[in-house]
Amino acid sequence: MLDYCSISHKSGILLWSRSFAPTSHAAGSVTSPVSSLVREALVEGRTADNSFEKNGLAFKWTFVNDLELIFVVAWQRILQLTYVEDLLNALKTVFLKLFEPFLTAFVASLHAASSVSGQASSTWNFATAFENWDSVFDKILRGFEEKATQDRRSRAKPAIRPAAEPSPPSDDSSTIPSQSNAVAVDEQQIARNVEALRNRLRGRGGRTGRRGPARGDTSSGRDSGPPSDSDTPAKRKSKAKAQRKWGDEAPSESEMASLDFSYETVEAHNKGAPDLAALVDEGSLGTRTQDGLYEVKDWEFTSGTDDVIAQMLKNDTRSTPASSSGSLGALGSLFARLTGSKVLTESDLKPVLEGMKQHLMKKNVAKEIAEKVCEGVGESLIGKKVGGFQTTNAAVRSALSNSLTRILTPKTSTDLLLSIRTKMSSPLPSTQQRLPYSITFVGVNGVGKSTNLSKVCFWLIQNNLRVLIAACDTFRSGAVEQLRVHVRNLSMLGVNGATNSKGRVELYERGYGKDAAGIAKEAIAYARDNDFDVVLIDTAGRMQDNEPLMRALAKLVAVNNPDKIIFVGEALVGNEAVDQLTKFDRALRDFSASSGGKERGIDGMLVTKWDTVDDKVGAALSMTYVTGQPIIFVGCGQTYTDLRQLRVANVVQAILSD
């Protein structure tokens, strides 16, 4: 069922791992499943939803923060494994109990503060240290898998669960009679109704066609009587008599009466029988679930005759409430803090994290993102020890600062100039002409795509590059004219002492109403033939929900395969940022993949109107969190020089400032 399971330290050292699939990846190799998990989820701070999928594998993990351990379980995504969470918890508890001294020493050796070699000389034997863990793990896993199959089997039974659930097994005798009574009453009523209907039909039949003889002599004789509604009970009686006559004579009457009753009760019992079975089954399940999570395992393990593990799990449940109640006293916690052994708990963190979340939202971070970031911070802090006089607040603050820095730090190079130069200087086969470096600007309406495109253009010209602007906004009136004015202005500005930069920048336009993808393609061909270095493609603004327009944008991307796709977004955006970016990214990926090309998403962001938000710079965080891509530029004014690079430290400071 499972594919892979591992226990490792945050340093990257794998303490123990096991893969179950035959074609699984060797641990420690580049394709190690945990590596991709760490790279793409844990380091990026995307731990909030607590699940991760990659290459058809689903992952779940849990941290032990004081010993810095990670427990990871991976399985085929199509399988629905319900016990993974419990399994992780059980593994964590048992593993810590078994190897705590060794682990403490091991973690301490990874945090050597000075070069004084305390126990560095002692030999480490990782192979023998976890020798018996394999068998323990097998037992735990088997317990959970057995329980899962049991659950599935009991679910497959056609039992009426909700009805039986609240009644404990001892009440069987009281519930069943009442049920059978109800059933009996119902049957009587049904019988009466059927009778009435039949009578009415017969009456009609008697009136119209007289098809009596088909039903036998006796009945036809009775039917010939006057059909009136008032004597229905009499008729029923007579009908019953007729039935008796249909069988035997005198003895049949009493027998039928008794037989009727017995038949009913038997039926009730028959109906009750699956109920009973379900009740018994359900009862045992009920006690299991009622007594709590750990008791379930307890029961499992005692049935599996593994007392040691069960004992450990039991001890754990007992010790947790005790420790939490012990740390309640204010004086006690003060002393604990003084001695440097205060352990952060969920209840400590909750109010602080809530405050932090509010603070982030005040700084214009999207609500969803603020929640996720705070959740991630909380997860990394639970169980950590706070030393000295450091308050919970301060600990959360520093952790949040770290997390923000990590989210905002680009993971790919943001040096646009370098990548342009690299492309220009890369070796080419002699038959091929060098394609220019193309950058596409996309975004919703009115965020400043054309304006910031001209700023980027100015910067590129200053770096002695020849730039062609492709006017692919063929929709909004005045879009082409706007770019023409920019080109005129830019060509009059001097570069490096020259009075103007004629010939360094040109506009490629084909008017309005044409296909944008085609214009872009022609522009790139024109730039290639006329020796331009960079093509900046301006696209029409579009709302992220407008599917035809998004499809057209994806076509432009797929046809021209630009080197960079830059999403232009304004810093004023709040919760909308998440929606915009996810949908643009998704649409680009889906449509470009479906049209046969390679999947392309957004490569970077340009945040405009930065000067209007003061220190409410949360949009930057929302945007980088959603895409994981860097903010390449920030637009912060009206002139061509008002283009800046983002400094992570400044943004973090602005977000955290009060």
Place this chain on the structure above:
Amino acid sequence: MGSKLDAEIMSPVSAFTPQMLVVASLAAAIIIMIALVLLTRRNSAARGDVILLVGLPDAGKTAIMTTLTYKQTLPTHTSMQANSVVVPLGDKSCRVIDIPGHPRIRDQFREYIPSARGIVFVVDSSTVSRNGPAAAEHLHQVMHAITSLPPSKATPSLLILAHKCDLLKSTAQATPAQLAINRARTILERELEKRRASQTSGVGIEGLGAEGSEIDLGGLECTGTGEFRFADWEGGEVAFAGTSVAVGQAASVSDYADDKAVESDGLSSLCQWLEDQL
């Protein structure tokens, strides 16, 4: 206070005996010597005492660290946090800090640079041709950090370690280690030259916010006029070494000694360099 003490000492003239003078001068000499020793200790501390392991993810930093520390190569995955271990080297020991290579968290190395004695930049020589630009970007940051240290600090020495050289096939002319070193050196020099050219000729974009902290990375200046060469780098000497470790083979106890021999062979050049640094 001083004058009062002086007065007390001066007033009993009988105290000015020759023995007293000798004792006083001896005491003064001892004090000066202790002060000198302390000062030199402080000087060596200014150079720092830690060795940093930096490089791209999957280059093998943590594997090297475990091999040095625990004398066995443990299986590893991408690190999430920096590790600080004490490595015994002969009769001495040094502190080695392994910095994760993930781009989002590798900037941690800046905190440790002021206290660094040496920096080991680990390159995976089997993938360096593919990861060249990324490796050069990281190395550029490291070199920039080294050159921008204040002049009062001694610059840490830099070692470029062509790791995983066991994955290369040896030729008639060169051993795998030499091959790996050559490959790493040529590719890194080429990529760094690109970065240097782009830096010197380009007009950068200002950073947002406070002035002062420069956004463009320098630190690639060479004494020669031409292209970037590690030999001509102004930031100091750059050493090269080729190493390899065998993951997982040192797992069992029975062939522990055997594996130890193998490891010391694989990492011997690194150990040699580390010992030179002490």
